[in-house]
Amino acid sequence: MTLIAEPRSMHFAEPLPLRSGASVRGYDLAYETYGRLNADRSNAVLICHALNASHHVAGVYPGQEKSEGWWDTMIGPGKPVDTDRFFVIGVNNLGSCFGSTGPMHTNPDTGRIYGADFPVVTVEDWVDAQARLLDGLGIARLAAVMGGSLGGMQALSWTLQYPQRVANAAVIASAPNLTAENIAFNEVARRAIVTDPDFHGGHFYAHGVVPRRGLRIARMIGHITYLSDDVMNEKFGRSLRATPLPASDEAPSPDAVLAAAGLGYRYTTQDVEFQIESYLRYQGDKFSEYFDANTYLLITRALDYFDPALRHGGNLSKALAAATARFLLVSFTTDWRFSPARSREIVKALLDNRRSVTYAEIDAPHGHDAFLLEDARYLSLVRAWFDRIAAALEAKA
């Protein structure tokens, strides 16, 4: 049975105080829900999204077959997070460009589009906003919170900010903070956007332009870091892009024949020569058509800033002492952006606090992207973990 998704929105009149000292007022959060909230409101699962995703987590929109949610392999009727048993909530974060209030919207204090003036938001701020959404939905306590990558940071932060409101937390392909290398990649992407002449200091909307060049570069960099070296070699290797033979009555030159077969170099510095180049350019072009440049800056900064151990002198074990949830941690062997070693840091800190932790390192070739892909072992593991939660809920009912 196809799961039909329906986007909703909740308005919040009361200002949300942010970690930066600023606040946002009169904002909306876009969200979707799947499945039914049970009688004692105890079966809610919140899904937190990463950089390039939204509240549209699962299912399709009516009449749009290809509109599957970004984690549709994971969530739905009979799937690992089973919407026949759980009430699943997807929420678009504040500052995003997919429906919730963000830089493209009007600042009620000035009557002008926020642009670069949208306040800096942190993982902690998002969790606060999500908690208010749950208040609005009448959900006091989550059966589980779950997220991958930046979404995993939110899931982890939930257990620290609202320990009494989270029974279980699934933190997938995540980290307790970014490494210097991760911050470096984010910074290069941001510089590409900010130094694009079409960025206009973040107020490009008024100029009727979009800093597409910068967004393209940002996405290309991102894409390289989401994939593993292995999967890139397997998918593309050093394969050349084949070139169609020119339409002509004359016999083509031997060089043209080789190029048409993708076998000969064409010796060019600016045109596509290798398939990997063509792939990256395509990904960059596509991204630049729908993603907001200011949102990109905000979301990468939220990644940079997340660091729960900071206020505990860098001691992650102390930082995680507040958490009372039962945890599932999953990492992927070829993920060099959020490597297994980073997940193990979280596992160790939780075990130092004698918390319940299930940890799995999935041997997958796909790099960081693996957390979004179909992998039988990964999906069975998550299924088993949620089955236990569902069984406990059903035993109580």
Add this chain to the structure above:
Amino acid sequence: MTLIAEPRSMHFAEPLPLRSGASVRGYDLAYETYGRLNADRSNAVLICHALNASHHVAGVYPGQEKSEGWWDTMIGPGKPVDTDRFFVIGVNNLGSCFGSTGPMHTNPDTGRIYGADFPVVTVEDWVDAQARLLDGLGIARLAAVMGGSLGGMQALSWTLQYPQRVANAAVIASAPNLTAENIAFNEVARRAIVTDPDFHGGHFYAHGVVPRRGLRIARMIGHITYLSDDVMNEKFGRSLRATPLPASDEAPSPDAVLAAAGLGYRYTTQDVEFQIESYLRYQGDKFSEYFDANTYLLITRALDYFDPALRHGGNLSKALAAATARFLLVSFTTDWRFSPARSREIVKALLDNRRSVTYAEIDAPHGHDAFLLEDARYLSLVRAWFDRIAAALEAKA
């Protein structure tokens, strides 16, 4: 004793045919030599450079104490490549921007600056040009050819293109070709340059501008890939950039005090927050002031194209059958750009051909940059290898 360097130049009237089918005529190569050529002209060592280097390999220019050559730790009197025993030649490659003919020079066929019309050059073309330089210097056979990274590819190519002219070859931190991931990083850097509005299709010289934005991004990306994750964490970690307290008679705010100590976030998406950002921006700025954008495209493309196994159906062992030199291969454990596995491919292919190979994997934390740094084990190893060569030469004399 300080080694004094003196840049020279050799002019070549005869056209050099290139792999692309194009040719370059009336070109100059900048070079330097150190030490003395012995009586039977048998003690010459050619050093090939990588992306961001030149013919200025060792020593200093008169009156400029800080002008050490880029491999001054390796080459000089009493150093591993001992200029008291060897006649060492550094040469700037065709298409570079440090003295040899390149995109910034005038095309004799049109009377205009080459710009983006400078023909695509390959590792093989560079080796051909270097061979002509040796002809001009009256050197029939090299005691050794040596290079790191892209320079290592040239050293390897020497043994295939001119096996009779190379007795020994040192291939450091190199690879038999680039992986898809390497090509991908090069492509993002090129796109940043080419899509900079100041690039003007590669003819920016006429517009009196330089595509600095693109060059900065290119260099930042490059810099991340030259370092290891470990050394970045050790050098910068998540340290914040301290901010001077504003000059004021009033007591500073607690937030300002924290920021001054580099302890508090300032919550900014466009300003520097972490030290790693400041470091990368500085590297990008510096590079954009001296490096030519068209040269960047040419040199990264030469890297992409190098693949001696291509004409042998991808069989590296077959490709290296032509080599007769004795080899030294060195790789560095944390080099993820030219990983030890890639050096081992070369070692295996040479051993398949029963060639003489010394191979060392140096346990160094510095990533790809390690080949340029002072590391006692690395330097002793190279010293021992060159000592053997020098001893053999001296025994003959």
